[in-house]
Amino acid sequence: MKNTNMNLSSEQKQAIRCVENPTIITGLAGTGKTTALGHKIAKLIENGLPSETILAFSVSERAGKELMAIAQQKSRKSVKSTFTTFGNFCLSFLREHIHTLKKDPNFSIINHEEELKIISGILSLNPKFKTNKEKPEDIIAAIKDLKRNTIECITEKTTTPCNEDFLIEIYNTYQKFLTTYNLLDIVDLAAYTITILLKEPKILKKYQKLYQYIFVDHYENITQAEHTICKLLSKLENISITIDLNQSTFKNPCCTNIHPLELFEATYKNSQTFELFHNHRLTGSSLETTENIQNYKYQTKNI
Numbered sequence: 001m002k003n004t005n006m007n008l009s010s011e012q013k014q015a016i017r018c019v020e021n022p023t024i025i026t027g028l029a030g031t032g033k034t035t036a037l038g039h040k041i042a043k044l045i046e047n048g049l050p051s052e053t054i055l056a057f058s059v060s061e062r063a064g065k066e067l068m069a070i071a072q073q074k075s076r077k078s079v080k081s082t083f084t085t086f087g088n089f090c091l092s093f094l095r096e097h098i099h100t101l102k103k104d105p106n107f108s109i110i111n112h113e114e115e116l117k118i119i120s121g122i123l124s125l126n127p128k129f130k131t132n133k134e135k136p137e138d139i140i141a142a143i144k145d146l147k148r149n150t151i152e153c154i155t156e157k158t159t160t161p162c163n164e165d166f167l168i169e170i171y172n173t174y175q176k177f178l179t180t181y182n183l184l185d186i187v188d189l190a191a192y193t194i195t196i197l198l199k200e201p202k203i204l205k206k207y208q209k210l211y212q213y214i215f216v217d218h219y220e221n222i223t224q225a226e227h228t229i230c231k232l233l234s235k236l237e238n239i240s241i242t243i244d245l246n247q248s249t250f251k252n253p254c255c256t257n258i259h260p261l262e263l264f265e266a267t268y269k270n271s272q273t274f275e276l277f278h279n280h281r282l283t284g285s286s287l288e289t290t291e292n293i294q295n296y297k298y299q300t301k302n303i
Contacts, residue, residue: 012036015240015274016043022268023240024219024261027276033242034063034217036276038070040240044213045075054081055211055233057226059218061085067217082211086226090189097196097203107182115140115185122173129170142167143174147187148225190225197232208235219243222260231267239268 008016012032015025016039023040025033037056045051058064064083072079084092095105110118119136123129146167178184184192197204214234216222219241222230230239243261258266265271 008032008036008039009276009278011274011276012039016040018240018272018274019044019238022234022237022264022271024264024271024273025240025242025276026245026261026273027242028246028279029244030279031276032278033244033276034067035070036274037215037217037240037242038067039074041067041071041079041081041215042074045071045077045079045081049213051075051077051080052082053210053212054215055089055213056081056083056215057086057089057217057230058083059085059221061088063217067215086223086229087186087189090193090229093193093196094184094189097200098192100196100200100203101192103179103192104182107184109189110178110183110185112140118174118177119143119170122170122177126173129166134166139167139170143171144185144187146171147191187225190223190229194225194228194232197229204232207233213238213240215239216241218247219260219264220245220247222263224258224263227260227263227267236268 009032012025012035015023015036025036027033041054041056044054056064056067058067061084064085068079068081068083071081082089091109094107098105098107116136119139123136123139178188197207211233214230216230216239220243241264243264245261
């Protein structure tokens with residue numbers, strides 16, 4: 001559990017007070033990024049923003065509960081905000097709105113093992129696929145890349161390890177199978193959510209009105225589709241994020257090739273950044289070493 005009783009630094013206080021611009025709170029682990037986010041949620045509620053109009057994304061349900069606990073502890077009012085993950089948000093959204101795509105809302109989500117079984121079955125049952133030497137794992141990766149590239153907001157083309165003609169054909173067979181049995185894979189959750197938000201202006205306006213302020217903890221884990229969902233819901237205005245530059249990675253195949261911080265700054269032109277340096281988990285020489293490393297990281301990033 002986060003230490004919410006620590007003394008806030010001047011940078012944390014500035015980030016909490018900043019409500020006019022999109023806000024970026026950066027720092028290494030232990031510098032109080034999530035704590036600042038929770039305090040900011042509480043402050044907005046204390047200042048009169050209905051808590052029901054706040055949407056906060058976390059990397060897990062447990063992290064969401066921690067963020068909610070910080071906000072509730074620091075607010076004298078009841079916190080009825082939505083604390084969720086992107087996956088759960090999209091799942092709930094699609095249960096209500098996927099009928100606009102002429103799909104059954106009682107769909108099932110398949111996992112990676114089930115994806116591989118479907119692809120293996122397609123390869124074994126279709127004679128023209130039997131001679132292909134592509135591995136099911138590579139085909140799934142290529143299909144997911146193809147799906148991400150078909151999302152209207154994504155323009156950067158990703159290369160795939162599979163033959164293009166073969167990929168298109170097996171992709172169509174795979175999608176037909178999913179449609180026949182009313183299945184969605186993990187990429188479909190965000191893709192269909194974005195499709196509906198773009199094609200149904202009334203639904204988009206409903207959610208923009210419902211959620212007047214967006215929070216995202218650990219933006220370093222963001223995918224481009226999730227970034228687009230935030231962009232649509234926030235109207236490029238009321239959003240605050242935390243990001244640990246030390247944990248940003250591009251090895252995750254779900255992540256965009258653009259650094260998450262650069263992606264946010266390019267989208268939200270008037271954003272303000274607050275860098276947290278004091279580590280509340282370390283003391284003495286360990287703290288000094290960590291702060292020196294962080295100073296070096298920020299300096300080299302700006303070269």
